[in-house]
Amino acid sequence: MLTYSNALFAVLAFPGGLFALALGLALKGADRRLAARLQRRVGPPLAQPFFDLVKLARKRTMVPDIAAKPVFLGAPLIGAVSMLLAAALVPIAGVYTPEPVLGDLLVLLYLLTIPAVVLMVAGSASGSPFGAIGFSREMALMLAYEGPLVLVVAAVAMRTGAGLGGHVSFSLSEIVAYQQAHGAFLFDPVLWPALLAFLAFYPANLGIVPFDIPEAETEVLEGPLLEYSGPALGLFKVMSALKAVVVLGLGIALFYPIAPAGVLGLAAQLGKLLVLMLLGVTVLRVSCGRMRIDQAFRFFLKWPLTLSLLSLVIVAFA
Amino acid sequence: MRFFKIFARNLRQGPSTIAFPFGPAWTPERLRGRIEFDLAGCTGCRACEQVCAGGAIRFDKTPQGLRFMMWHNTCVFCGLCTFYCPTKAITQSDDWHLAHAAVHKYEMAIREVIPYTNCSVCGLKTLASAPNPVGVEPPFSAEEIEQHRHLCAGCRKKAMAERGVKS
Amino acid sequence: MKTLSETIRGLASRSPWIYRINAGSCNGCDVECATTACIPRYDVERLGCQYCGSPRHADIVLITGPLTARIKEDVLRVYAEIPDPKVTVAVGICPISGGVFRESYAVNAPMDQYIPIDVNVPGCPPRPQAIIEGVALAIDIWRERL
Numbered sequence: 001m002l003t004y005s006n007a008l009f010a011v012l013a014f015p016g017g018l019f020a021l022a023l024g025l026a027l028k029g030a031d032r033r034l035a036a037r038l039q040r041r042v043g044p045p046l047a048q049p050f051f052d053l054v055k056l057a058r059k060r061t062m063v064p065d066i067a068a069k070p071v072f073l074g075a076p077l078i079g080a081v082s083m084l085l086a087a088a089l090v091p092i093a094g095v096y097t098p099e100p101v102l103g104d105l106l107v108l109l110y111l112l113t114i115p116a117v118v119l120m121v122a123g124s125a126s127g128s129p130f131g132a133i134g135f136s137r138e139m140a141l142m143l144a145y146e147g148p149l150v151l152v153v154a155a156v157a158m159r160t161g162a163g164l165g166g167h168v169s170f171s172l173s174e175i176v177a178y179q180q181a182h183g184a185f186l187f188d189p190v191l192w193p194a195l196l197a198f199l200a201f202y203p204a205n206l207g208i209v210p211f212d213i214p215e216a217e218t219e220v221l222e223g224p225l226l227e228y229s230g231p232a233l234g235l236f237k238v239m240s241a242l243k244a245v246v247v248l249g250l251g252i253a254l255f256y257p258i259a260p261a262g263v264l265g266l267a268a269q270l271g272k273l274l275v276l277m278l279l280g281v282t283v284l285r286v287s288c289g290r291m292r293i294d295q296a297f298r299f300f301l302k303w304p305l306t307l308s309l310l311s312l313v314i315v316a317f318a
Numbered sequence: 319m320r321f322f323k324i325f326a327r328n329l330r331q332g333p334s335t336i337a338f339p340f341g342p343a344w345t346p347e348r349l350r351g352r353i354e355f356d357l358a359g360c361t362g363c364r365a366c367e368q369v370c371a372g373g374a375i376r377f378d379k380t381p382q383g384l385r386f387m388m389w390h391n392t393c394v395f396c397g398l399c400t401f402y403c404p405t406k407a408i409t410q411s412d413d414w415h416l417a418h419a420a421v422h423k424y425e426m427a428i429r430e431v432i433p434y435t436n437c438s439v440c441g442l443k444t445l446a447s448a449p450n451p452v453g454v455e456p457p458f459s460a461e462e463i464e465q466h467r468h469l470c471a472g473c474r475k476k477a478m479a480e481r482g483v484k485s
Numbered sequence: 486m487k488t489l490s491e492t493i494r495g496l497a498s499r500s501p502w503i504y505r506i507n508a509g510s511c512n513g514c515d516v517e518c519a520t521t522a523c524i525p526r527y528d529v530e531r532l533g534c535q536y537c538g539s540p541r542h543a544d545i546v547l548i549t550g551p552l553t554a555r556i557k558e559d560v561l562r563v564y565a566e567i568p569d570p571k572v573t574v575a576v577g578i579c580p581i582s583g584g585v586f587r588e589s590y591a592v593n594a595p596m597d598q599y600i601p602i603d604v605n606v607p608g609c610p611p612r613p614q615a616i617i618e619g620v621a622l623a624i625d626i627w628r629e630r631l
Contacts (some may be wrong), residue, residue: 032530040328041525042335044533048500051533055497055544058631062541062568222538229541229568287321335528336614339621343614372578372585372609391581394609417606417619419626420597423581426607 007088007099015096016088023270024241025049027248027277034282049241056234064227066127075125076228076235079118083242086111090172090249093180093257094265097173105153105170108250112149112205115243116142119214122236123224134223137293138214144300145204145211151308152194152201156254158315159191176257186256190318194311195255197304199280202247204300207240208281210288211296248276349412350395353388357430359407360386362447366399366408375399375408383433384445390416390426404452437470444470454478498628499533503620504543504567508560508596510550513610514577518547520613521620527613532624540566545623547616548602551579551586551594564600570630572623574604576616581605 010016029046036043045051063069089098089108120138123131154168160178161169169175185191204211214223225236252272259268291299336343345351362384367375374393378385388408399408418426435446449466451458458466466474487495503522507515521527522536529536537543540563552560575596578584583594596602603626606619 036528036530037333038325038328039525040331040334041528042333042531043528044530045499048533051496051500052535054493055500058493058497059544059568059570062566222542225542226539227541233542283321283325286325333528334525335531336526338527338614339617340531373587389582391578391605391607392584392587393607394578394585396609414608414612414615415618416608416611417604417615417622419622420575420602420605423605426605 003099003101007102010088010096010099010102011084015090015092016084016086020084020087020242020245021238023273024243024245025053027244027273028241030274031277031282031285034278035286038282038286049237053234053237056229056237057231059230061228061230061232064127067227068125068127071121071125072227073232075118075122076232076239079115079239080235080242082111082114082118083239083246086246087242087249090246091176091253091257092249092265092269093176093253093259094261095259095269097176100171100173105157105172105175108172108246109150109153112243112246112250113142113146115239116205118239119224119236122228123214126224126227128226130221130226131224134214134226138224140293140297141204141211141213144297145201145304148197148201148300148304148308149205151305151312152198153254155191155194155308155311155315156185158312159185159188162315172253176253179257184256184258185254190314191255191311193307193314197308197311198251198254200300200304200307202251202276203281203284204296205247206244206281209285210291212290213293213296244277245273248273251276345412345414347412349414350397350410352411352413352416353390353393353399353428354409354411355386355388355428355430356407356409357386357432359405359448360430360432361405361407361450362432362445363404363450365402365404369398369402371396371398380431383431384447385429385431388428389424391423404450405448407448435468437473438465438468439473440470442470442472449474494628494631497631498624500535501533501544501620501624501627502535502537502542503529503545503547504537504540505547505549506560506563508548508550508580509553509556509592510577510579514549514579517610517613517616518549518576521616524613527617529617529620532617532621534620540564541568543567544571544627545620546571546573547576547620548573548580548596548600549576551583551589551592552596552599554591554593557593557599561599570627572603572627572630573600574606574619574623575602576606576619577611578607578609581607584609 013019028049032048033043033046063072086108089102091097116138120135123135156175157168157170160175161167163178163182179185207215215225228236259265364377367377372392372394374389376387397410400410432445432447434443437444446467448463449458466477469477505518521529546567575581579586579594580596583592586592587594604619604623606615608615
């Protein structure tokens, strides 16, 4: 009983739920502010994503006549709920270990595919041709970046398992505990190709320029999100904020979960999230133009896939 | 890699955003903004009505006199009226704060009337407009302008002939 | 002490999203609208605004151009897609009165016979600062309607 109520608390309040939502929105606010400063503009206030969400909650959702209404309205709900669950699955070093009843790394991998699928489904359910274009582009991009993700996770899991005695360890708590005992994988040369592959993967997952192809504002009029308004659009924003926390948290847990316990550990986690967000997302977003879908596809097949495969092969045979 | 130098420079130099609307905005000196009309200087020649690109200026004959009407919502702020006015009765200030709620749409206008008066010499009903100073040598003084204002067209011609030309 | 609904309304009014409709404009006013978004000098993001790509996401609509006969049906269709509450800003003199094109047979100005306009920003084209002023006025009107 206690584990279930712990799990519920983890999903709804900390570290999932409201905490992760607030964290995700604060990260997005910091990202927009820094991007503006890098462009010599003043930029919106740090709490701007919160205002956006409040405003979206007050408008009404218009459903197009040709849209498939249950799918149209259900898709963002499923996406937001999946990311809520995923946020409770990511361990925070020194502060939070997820309950085993919630699931392990494989569940997290599956949950991480849901937002992309939800975006695709929303695009096709809205019935507009721009949504259909967004659907096909998101599908191509997802195929491109899921491969490296799985291989990176497998490489890290195999490394932990090899260190612990020969099996493959798919429990994130075990991976974190192993790194706290034996040193972070950030400093392990065997896993450096996997680290590079992960650094290339997460801007694509978060939908950041140069990889924000499915949601391109100027090209496909926001693609799958074109027909959404009001609270449904707000749920999509919630989903993307939570996804940022989950993916960045996963990266930290896989490569550098060394932190003191307690409040300092929480502060360290926030600091690491901020560094990953500002350096990986903002600087990239401000300096690059958007890639074409075939360029992005080719890039992912060429570099992150081979790097993560290299890491996996070295870990498997060394 | 040049990007990092650019980012460092941008962060060092800070935002280049102007303070408006949270502070005053810089306005260039000769900005062509809101139209200002000086009734005392208008000769009633209607040159501004002829050249107005946006059709914003209209003159109407009313029982009280000649009415000048100018609507800012059709003005293209080209400055042609100012250029062609012989007395510079119509000028442009540098006021560009013209945004308004649509209910006040027809209040963004200038309406002035050049009144009728009776000629001080022959008593004919005439317009009390300023005399046109173009090509007048020696130039009019202020008292002469006031005197000519109250003369009808015929009496103005006589007054000009008596005034003579500076040779 | 503000009530909860007033606080929420105040928070929500700090995020107006802008959508531009070009109803046959010569693009002069569109260029000035673009400078308020892209040029660091006139940053509209300070007011919380964001130019969005879809009419469904819009709160403040900037309309430029006299409503030419060719584009009229499409503009009215797109305008109907924008959810309430919204505020419409007519940028430039063309939507208000037809501007220099007022005597053309192809122009359906003034636009407020088809679309309810809330704020006028005269000018040909208006300064970016004047457009920002118009947007700030529109935000005040929008706050009342939220």
